[in-house]
Amino acid sequence: MPNTQALKSRIRSVKSTKQITKAMQLVAASKMRRAQEATKASAPYTDAARQLLANLAGHTSVKGHALFTTRPVKTRLLVVIASDRGLAGAFNSNLTRLYAQELISDDRSGVGNATVTIGRKAAQFVARLKDTEVLGSYQDLPDRPDGHELHAILDTVRQKFESGTVDAVDLVYTEYVNSVVQRATVKRVLPAGQDIEPDISHQDVAYEPSAEEVLDGVAYRLVEAQIFQALLDSRASEYSMRMMAMKNATDNATDLIDDLTLEMNKVRQSAITQEIAEISGGVEALND
Amino acid sequence: MHLQLITLQGVSVDTDIYELMAPTAAGDIAVFPGHEPLVTLAAPGALAVRYEKGDKDDELEYFAVSGGVIEIAPTAVRVLVDEADRGDEITEAEVKAALDRAQKMKGEAKNQVEIEKATQLIDRAQVRLRVAELHHRRRHH
Numbered sequence: 001m002p003n004t005q006a007l008k009s010r011i012r013s014v015k016s017t018k019q020i021t022k023a024m025q026l027v028a029a030s031k032m033r034r035a036q037e038a039t040k041a042s043a044p045y046t047d048a049a050r051q052l053l054a055n056l057a058g059h060t061s062v063k064g065h066a067l068f069t070t071r072p073v074k075t076r077l078l079v080v081i082a083s084d085r086g087l088a089g090a091f092n093s094n095l096t097r098l099y100a101q102e103l104i105s106d107d108r109s110g111v112g113n114a115t116v117t118i119g120r121k122a123a124q125f126v127a128r129l130k131d132t133e134v135l136g137s138y139q140d141l142p143d144r145p146d147g148h149e150l151h152a153i154l155d156t157v158r159q160k161f162e163s164g165t166v167d168a169v170d171l172v173y174t175e176y177v178n179s180v181v182q183r184a185t186v187k188r189v190l191p192a193g194q195d196i197e198p199d200i201s202h203q204d205v206a207y208e209p210s211a212e213e214v215l216d217g218v219a220y221r222l223v224e225a226q227i228f229q230a231l232l233d234s235r236a237s238e239y240s241m242r243m244m245a246m247k248n249a250t251d252n253a254t255d256l257i258d259d260l261t262l263e264m265n266k267v268r269q270s271a272i273t274q275e276i277a278e279i280s281g282g283v284e285a286l287n288d
Numbered sequence: 289m290h291l292q293l294i295t296l297q298g299v300s301v302d303t304d305i306y307e308l309m310a311p312t313a314a315g316d317i318a319v320f321p322g323h324e325p326l327v328t329l330a331a332p333g334a335l336a337v338r339y340e341k342g343d344k345d346d347e348l349e350y351f352a353v354s355g356g357v358i359e360i361a362p363t364a365v366r367v368l369v370d371e372a373d374r375g376d377e378i379t380e381a382e383v384k385a386a387l388d389r390a391q392k393m394k395g396e397a398k399n400q401v402e403i404e405k406a407t408q409l410i411d412r413a414q415v416r417l418r419v420a421e422l423h424h425r426r427r428h429h
Contacts, residue, residue, distance in 0.1 A: 041298035048294050048368050052327065052359060144297065146371055148412065152405075205325040209313060217329045217357050221368060228296050 004271070007264040011257055018253035024087070025246035031143070032179070032239035038144055039176055039232045042225060049222040050196065056218060057198035060211040066162045067192045067219040075112035077135070077166040078102060079157065079189075079227070081173040081234040082122035084139055088238050089245035091174065091182075092121040098184040099172050103131055114166055116156060118231070135160065143235055145228070154224050161190045173230040174237040182237035189226045192219045289321040290364040291337065293351065295372045300351075307338040308365055309348075310358055323360050330356040330369055332411060334419045346426045350375040352419035354412070375423025378416050387413035 080099050082092050099122075106113045117123045117137040126134055136156050141149055160166045169190035175183045188194065207214045291308060293301035308319040311333030335351040356369030390413055394406035 038297075042296050044292075044294050044299050045296050045368065048292075048359075048366060049357075052357060052368070055327075146296075148371075148409070150296075150370070151408075205327055208326060208328040213313075214327050214329060214357065217355070221357065221370075224370070225296065 004264055004268050007260055007267065011260045011264065014253050014256050014260065018250055018257070021246045021249040021253060025243055025250055028239045028243035028246060032236060032243055035143060035232065035236035035239050036176070036179070039229070039236050042229055042232065046222070046225040046229060049218060049225055051199075052218045053193055053196050053215075053222055054199040055205065056207075056211065056215050057193070057196055058200035059205065059207070060215065065212070065215055065219065067158070067190060067216075067223065070191050071164075071167040073111055073167045075114060075166045076106055077114045077116065077157065077160055077169045078132075079116045079153070079169065079171045079173075079230075080118065080122045080126070081171065081230055082117070082119035082125070083234070083238045084120040086121065087245060088242035091238050091241040092125075094184045095172065095174055096122070096125045098186065099125070102170070102172065102186060103129070107131055114160070116153065118153070119234075141231065145231060150224060150228055150231075154220070154227060157190065157227075158220070158223070171227065171230045173234045176233040176236040176240070179240050182240055187226070187230065189223050192223055289319075292364070292366045293335075293372055294366065294368050296370055300372050300374070301337070303339075305337050305339050305365075306341045306343070308367075309336040309338075310367065311335065311353070312358065319360055319365055322362050323365075325362070326358075326360045328358050328360075330358050330367060332415050334415065334422060335367070335372070336422075348422075348426065350419045350422045350426075352378065352416040373416060373419070375419050375426075378420040378423070380417065380420045380424075383413050383416045383420065387417065 078099065080095070082095050086092065103113060113132045114135050115126055115132045116135050117126050118139075118141065120139050123137045123139065126132065126137075136153070138149075138153060157169050161169055168188060171187045171189055173185065173187070175185045177183060289305055289308075291301055291303060291305045292299060306321070310317055310319065311331045313329045313331050316333075317328070330353060332354050333352075335353045336348045337351070338348055352371075352373045352375075353367070354370040354372075356367065359366040359368070387410060390406050390409035394403060394410065397403040397406055
């Protein structure tokens, strides 16, 4: 049977672990709330860009535009969005599993593959692979990246697509459904406007400098909004999953402390009982 | 005339106004109620809003905007930009520091990509400085 000293020090160490997981849980919870609000904020931008694009599609032919060109997919670019830090439950493993599945399916169908990683964990995962070409990797993005940080990513993606180096661009990210459900998903962003219905009710609108140039600006912004949304969703999912993981860890630590305390009390009790038995035994022996 | 100023961070203005002065690729344009339907590209610069018809020039509200799209209809204007900072939200000291950093970056740039990136940062800081200045001038009147 272990002695009380050893049990005491184990309880102490579990207690300090619990303090840390509890703190991480609270931090993740407060960051999650902010990230959750942010995921809703960019919706008006996306809606407005989609509507403009629908109007434009009713006015001019969009098919000829560089960002809309549908080509047979010979090479695909995957933008993988993971987190910079671990300890977020299954967040990164769910995502990398989906990413690996996509790589395997490309490999089987003979499609070339290129990758842009966002987040340290994605970069670490991709660094061990040989079947993809890494075109860029971004780390330590803030919770709410501004347009400037986004442009670096966007310009890489756009340039690779327009030059024909890649024929399609997919985002691999975690969709934030609500605080309980987060789903790793693949979403196509280029060629753009696959699901846009032309709207011909705005025929009298003038475009300056030209419909083509406005189309270029709008398409660029739609793709930008989609990448931005994916970044925000991933961030909210990360915090949400970290909060759950840390909550579980805190609960486990509480159970463990209870079990250990019970065991320590038992050990102490039996030691006292034994000492009393020895003393009374000794007294009996003296009396005889 | 209704104005909506929409950025990636959310809707920053959603209200009725009288006049909008916006920077476009072809120079600044002024938009009044009843303007013919037009969609044009916004250039990075200072966007000014006159809320009421009788408002004087020193009552204009300024925003530093990045590039985007402006959609004009007779009764509504929608401005879609990546970033829009209201004049009173810009801290001049911060922007000046950012400008210094960007200029230093340009000086140390090793290739064309870095030079372009630094130039963009410099332009952005200069637009924000100008808007902060316009805003201050307004306040001192």
